[in-house]
Amino acid sequence: MEGIAWRGIMGKFATGVTVITTLDEAGRPIGMTANAFTSLSLEPPLLLICLDKGSSTLVSLLAARKFAVNFLADTQEEVSRRFARKSETDKFDEVDYREGELGLPVLGSCLASVECSLADTLDGGDHLILVGQGEFLYEPETQSSPLLFYQGKYRALQALEI
Numbered sequence: 001m002e003g004i005a006w007r008g009i010m011g012k013f014a015t016g017v018t019v020i021t022t023l024d025e026a027g028r029p030i031g032m033t034a035n036a037f038t039s040l041s042l043e044p045p046l047l048l049i050c051l052d053k054g055s056s057t058l059v060s061l062l063a064a065r066k067f068a069v070n071f072l073a074d075t076q077e078e079v080s081r082r083f084a085r086k087s088e089t090d091k092f093d094e095v096d097y098r099e100g101e102l103g104l105p106v107l108g109s110c111l112a113s114v115e116c117s118l119a120d121t122l123d124g125g126d127h128l129i130l131v132g133q134g135e136f137l138y139e140p141e142t143q144s145s146p147l148l149f150y151q152g153k154y155r156a157l158q159a160l161e162i
């Protein structure tokens, strides 16, 4: 099967967009954009993300054994683009964030953020599946809607009129 056909079909599944944040070995904030996210379990509260084995954020996350998942709002397309770049530049320049209870970067203007401890890892081909246990929740007051990603493009939510 050709990779391009696989990507095309996978792109037909609409998702939200998250930024995964953690701390590098020097305690500096680091992060990346990810849409391979799913809620996993209510009791205990578990979620999972899938990160490319080549990503710099993954190396730091495995060392820190904790990460935050930030659900982006439709006002944050630029934040998503910024965190989808490689880590050579400081992605947190001019980005609004604060330290959460676990010391992780919690981004401002998001719909919600979850600080997690790393509960498990599973192999997933060229990605690693990371299971996070929710430790602290953040839900700022906002009127924003989610940022969506579909067929390689950013989209906004549109209510269906019934």
Ligand SMILES: Cc1cc2nc3c(=O)[nH]c(=O)nc-3n(C[C@H](O)[C@H](O)[C@H](O)COP(=O)(O)O)c2cc1C
Pocket (backbone or CB within 6 Å): 017, 031, 032, 033, 034, 035, 036, 037, 050, 051, 052, 053, 054, 055, 056, 057, 058, 080, 081, 083, 084, 085, 086, 087, 088, 149
């Ligand atoms: C909308 C969108 C969703 C993405 N989702 C993922 C994902 O779920 N997992 C992943 O490994 N990379 C994903 N990426 C790509 C990473 O954000 C990108 O490779 C980033 O440069 C990795 O940064 P790092 O190497 O500095 O950690 C996504 C990119 C975009 C634009």
